[in-house]
Amino acid sequence: MNFTLNVLGTASALPTTERYPSAQVLNVRGRLFMIDCGEGAQIQLRKSGVSFLRIEHICLSHIHGDHIFGLFGLLSTMAMLGRTAPINIYAPKSFAPILEFFKTRFGEGILYDINYVVLEMTSPEVVYENRNVELLAFPLNHRVETFGYIIREKMPQFNVHKDAIAKYDLTLSEIGTLKRGEDVVREDMVIANSEAAYRPYNPRSYAYCSDTAPFPELAQWVKGVSVLYHEATFPAEMSEMAAKTFHSTTLDAANCAKEAGAGRLLVGHYSSRYPSVDFYLDELRSVFPESYLTRDMDVVEISFE
Amino acid sequence: MNFTLNVLGTASALPTTERYPSAQVLNVRGRLFMIDCGEGAQIQLRKSGVSFLRIEHICLSHIHGDHIFGLFGLLSTMAMLGRTAPINIYAPKSFAPILEFFKTRFGEGILYDINYVVLEMTSPEVVYENRNVELLAFPLNHRVETFGYIIREKMPQFNVHKDAIAKYDLTLSEIGTLKRGEDVVREDMVIANSEAAYRPYNPRSYAYCSDTAPFPELAQWVKGVSVLYHEATFPAEMSEMAAKTFHSTTLDAANCAKEAGAGRLLVGHYSSRYPSVDFYLDELRSVFPESYLTRDMDVVEISFE
Numbered sequence: 001m002n003f004t005l006n007v008l009g010t011a012s013a014l015p016t017t018e019r020y021p022s023a024q025v026l027n028v029r030g031r032l033f034m035i036d037c038g039e040g041a042q043i044q045l046r047k048s049g050v051s052f053l054r055i056e057h058i059c060l061s062h063i064h065g066d067h068i069f070g071l072f073g074l075l076s077t078m079a080m081l082g083r084t085a086p087i088n089i090y091a092p093k094s095f096a097p098i099l100e101f102f103k104t105r106f107g108e109g110i111l112y113d114i115n116y117v118v119l120e121m122t123s124p125e126v127v128y129e130n131r132n133v134e135l136l137a138f139p140l141n142h143r144v145e146t147f148g149y150i151i152r153e154k155m156p157q158f159n160v161h162k163d164a165i166a167k168y169d170l171t172l173s174e175i176g177t178l179k180r181g182e183d184v185v186r187e188d189m190v191i192a193n194s195e196a197a198y199r200p201y202n203p204r205s206y207a208y209c210s211d212t213a214p215f216p217e218l219a220q221w222v223k224g225v226s227v228l229y230h231e232a233t234f235p236a237e238m239s240e241m242a243a244k245t246f247h248s249t250t251l252d253a254a255n256c257a258k259e260a261g262a263g264r265l266l267v268g269h270y271s272s273r274y275p276s277v278d279f280y281l282d283e284l285r286s287v288f289p290e291s292y293l294t295r296d297m298d299v300v301e302i303s304f305e
Numbered sequence: 306m307n308f309t310l311n312v313l314g315t316a317s318a319l320p321t322t323e324r325y326p327s328a329q330v331l332n333v334r335g336r337l338f339m340i341d342c343g344e345g346a347q348i349q350l351r352k353s354g355v356s357f358l359r360i361e362h363i364c365l366s367h368i369h370g371d372h373i374f375g376l377f378g379l380l381s382t383m384a385m386l387g388r389t390a391p392i393n394i395y396a397p398k399s400f401a402p403i404l405e406f407f408k409t410r411f412g413e414g415i416l417y418d419i420n421y422v423v424l425e426m427t428s429p430e431v432v433y434e435n436r437n438v439e440l441l442a443f444p445l446n447h448r449v450e451t452f453g454y455i456i457r458e459k460m461p462q463f464n465v466h467k468d469a470i471a472k473y474d475l476t477l478s479e480i481g482t483l484k485r486g487e488d489v490v491r492e493d494m495v496i497a498n499s500e501a502a503y504r505p506y507n508p509r510s511y512a513y514c515s516d517t518a519p520f521p522e523l524a525q526w527v528k529g530v531s532v533l534y535h536e537a538t539f540p541a542e543m544s545e546m547a548a549k550t551f552h553s554t555t556l557d558a559a560n561c562a563k564e565a566g567a568g569r570l571l572v573g574h575y576s577s578r579y580p581s582v583d584f585y586l587d588e589l590r591s592v593f594p595e596s597y598l599t600r601d602m603d604v605v606e607i608s609f610e
Contacts, residue, residue, distance in 0.1 A: 014382055017351050021378075039378040040345040046322050065381045065411055073326075073344040073374045077319055101406050106370055 002027045003153070003204045005227070005300040008044035010268035012211075012233045012247075013066050015039065019296055021066040022269055024229070025050050026151055026206055028133050033151055034058045034074075035208050041070030042077050048297065053083050057128065057135065060091040061210055062146035063098060072102055079110040086113035090127055090137060092145035093118050119147045124221050129154070138221050140212035142246045148212065150222065152205030164196035202305045209256070210269050213246040219259035227302050228257050229294070232267035235274070236283050250280045254287035265291040266300065307332045308458070308509045310532070310605040313349035315573035317516075317538045317552075318371050320344065324601055326371040327574055329534070330355050331456055331511055333438050338362045338456055339379075340513050346375030347382050353602065358388050362433065362440065365396040366515055367451035368403060377407055384415040391418035395432055395442060397450035398423050424452045429526050434459070443526050445517035447551045453517065455527065457510030469501035506609045514561070515574050518551040524564035532607050533562050534599070537572035540579070541588050555585045559592035568610070573599040 004027045009020030021038025025045070032055045034041075045052060052074070061067055078087070089099070099116055117127055124138040132154055140146040157179045164170065164178075168191055174184045184191040207222040210231035222228055230253035234242045242249045248256075250267065257265035265288050270277045277293060284291035294300070309332045314325030326343025330350070337360045339346075350357060357379070366372055383392070394404070404421055422432055429443040437459055445451040462484045469475065469483075473496055479489045489496040512527040515536035527533055535558035539547045547554045553561075555572065562570035570593050575582045582598060589596035599605070 014385055015348050015351065015378075017348075020348065039375065040348055043320050043322075043325065043345055046320065063410075065377060069374075069378045069381075070344065072370060073320075076370045076374075080319055098410060101410075105368075105403060105406075 001029050003029070003206070003226075003302040005206065005229075005266075005298075005302065006048050006050055007266075007268065007294045007296065007298040007300065008041055008048065009038050010270055010294050010296055011038070011066070012231075012269040012271055013064075014272040015066075016272050016275065018275075019270065019272075020044050021069070022061075022210060023070060024208070025055065028151060028153070030054075031130070031133060032056055033135065035149060036061055036067045036210070037070040037074055038066050039069035039073075042074045044296065045074075048299075052078055053081055053085070056085070056087060058087060058089045059135070059137070059149045059208070060089065060095060061140070061148065061208070062092060062142060062144050063094050064144065064211070067211075068095075068098070072106060075102065075110065075114070076106055078112070083112045086115055088115045088117055088128060090117045090119055090135070090147075090149075092147060093120065094145050121147075123217070124150065140209060140218075141215040142211045142213065146211060148207065148209040148218075148222075150205055150207045150225065152225075153201075153203035155203055156200050158193065158197040159200045160197050164191070168196065170196075204302050204304060206302060207262075211247060213243060214248055214252040214256060219256050222256070222260045222262065224261055226263040226305070227266060227300070228260060228262035228264070229266045229268065230256055231269035232280060232284070233269050233271050235277075235280055238271075250283035251287060254284045254291055257288045257291065262288075263290065263305070266294050267291065268294040306334050308334070308511070308531075308607040310511065310534075310571075310603075310607065311353050311355055312571075312573065312599045312601065312603040312605065313346055313353065314341075314343050315575055315599050315601055316343070316371070317536075317574040317576055318369075319577040320371075321577050321580065323580075324575065324577075325349050326374065327366075327515060328375060329513070330360065333456060333458070335359075336361055336435070336438060338364060338440065340364045340454060341366055341372045341515070342375040342379055343371050344374035344378075347379045349601065350379070353604075357383055358386055358390070361390070361392060363392060363394045364440070364442070364454045364513070365394065365400060366445070366453065366513070367397060367447060367449050368399050369449065369516070372516075373400075373403070377411060380407065380415065380419070381411055383417070388417045391420055393420045393422055393433065395422045395424055395440070395452075395454075397452060398425065399450050426452075428522070429455065445514060445523075446520040447516045447518065451516060453512065453514040453523075453527075455510055455512045455530065457530075458506075458508035460508055461505050463498065463502040464505045465502050469496070473501065475501070509607050509609060511607060512567075516552060518548060519553055519557040519561060524561050527561070527565045527567065529566050531568040531610070532571060532605070533565060533567035533569070534571045534573065535561055536574040537585060537589070538574050538576050540582075540585055543576075555588035556592060559589045559596055562593045562596070567593075568595065570596040571599045571605065572596065
């Protein structure tokens with residue numbers, strides 16, 4: 001049951017020869033969520049082998065160019081490839097004129113619906129769900145309206161231990177009760193849910209927080225995620241510049257991961273001042289050991305605990 | 306005296322893993338002309354080592370996405386790099402709302418002037434010139450308003466043979482006469498310009514014709530160019546598709562080069578149906594031997610005859 005992240009671009013503002021601007025694709029059980037779409041995203045997508053036409057959701061954090069200049073090309077290419085399935089785009093309201101412009105100037109020949117979901121929440125809210133997965137959005141702290149995302153598996157139903165079925169001669173109705181997480185109450189006994197049932201897996205989750213300066217609520221909102229992606233545009237020594245530009249340093253990202261009790265921290269959105277960001281890793285791990293630097297074209301498997 | 310072409314992208318409509326969408330930079334004596342700006346052009350530029358900030362002119366052929374989706378990123382990046390020198394953008398009038406949108410939504414922080422030169426001519430006209438170089442534009446034959454370009458050195462003044470100066474004891478005024486291409490008329494003799502003077506070089510020229518279906522005037526308009534770049538989206542067998550989409554085949558491109566008496570033919574803008582276009586070369590050379598396929602990141606020196 002897939003939960004795989006393809007990192008397509010790790011540059012901030014200015015791309016480099018090694019880094020494309022921000023774009024990622026998360027595959028959750030075969031459903032594809034694109035997160036941000038910087039220039040060249042479609043080219044990186046093609047290299048990654050991820051199928052364009054299977055992307056169902058595009059989650060945009062904000063309308064700075066380095067997060068959206070790849071969108072027009074991507075939507076156009078999907079049209080040229082004959083897409084008919086609708087696509088959802090989640091974005092702040094500042095995105096409305098940009099989508100309007102695209103549809104007016106480049107929309108001829110687009111045979112699929114673009115469902116624009118306007119983000120306006122002030123705390124995490126579900127913006128999409130299906131049987132197994134939910135997508136939440138929440139505000140971040142940047143120079144323009146910006147939103148972060150959590151994509152997570154829903155809590156699975158309980159499973160009933162086979163030997164409990166035999167031991168207690170459970171009826172179908174009682175099995176249903178246990179699956180819902182309740183105890184089975186008989187005239188003469190109670191069968192505890194904790195004895196007869198179990199969760200088959202802990203739901204996995206991925207949070208994307210970019211671009212943002214730190215703020216107190218964030219760690220609560222992404223509490224317990226399996227993998228937290230948090231921008232670390234700057235190293236620790238550049239904390240003043242980070243604050244001024246409403247970005248984060250390595251220590252900001254690591255502190256958030258620590259406070260949130262995340263499983264793993266991935267960082268990206270590196271300032272172009274630093275051709276090599278290897279030195280970021282020590283700074284991150286000094287606060288949060290399970291920290292990793294993402295690179296363009298990384299594939300990250302997010303496994304069950 | 307530089308006359309060098311950097312080919313940044315050779316894809317048509319759909320980029321491939323090997324080909325970025327159309328973009329080129331021509332360096333004429335240190336002055337940089339960008340021609341078209343498909344998605345990812347700034348990334349290819351960075352790889353090529355060509356300096357962004359030295360680009361003075363952006364010549365857009367038409368407003369199909371594969372020729373302009375890299376423009377917003379490029380202009381933004383120039384701003385972030387602190388550009389103050391103005392830039393000229395030559396484009397059809399259909400470009401006006403696109404530039405307007407860019408300035409409105411992404412123009413904050415752009416400290417340089419963008420001089421938009423609207424192309425409306427019905428035959429080749431000079432749209433820019435300096436002491437040594439001129440830029441001409443002319444209409445092409447595509448589904449939307451499209452223009453081709455010629456960038457050429459101006460005809461140099463004549464030089465006077467040193468031994469003629471000695472032989473005839475030429476005065477400064479007479480040298481000036483010869484430099485202007487005239488004969489020197491003395492009371493007792495005429496000194497023929499053809500004997501005493503010579504052109505130091507034949508001006509070099511480059512023509513860019515994409516996207517276009519063939520049409521009769523084109524070969525006349527690009528007559529005698531040193532290097533002709535002509536789109537060859539399709540191979541010969543796809544002539545019906547080419548006609549339908551107002552594109553050219555290999556044979557169309559080669560016939561144009563032959564009729565124009567071009568020095569060399571370069572082709573590009575390859576259909577994504579063909580992962581390899583090697584077979585295009587035979588088709589081209591069957592009509593015009595000095596034909597070459599361009600590839601992404603090619604550097605072409607255009608030398609004096």
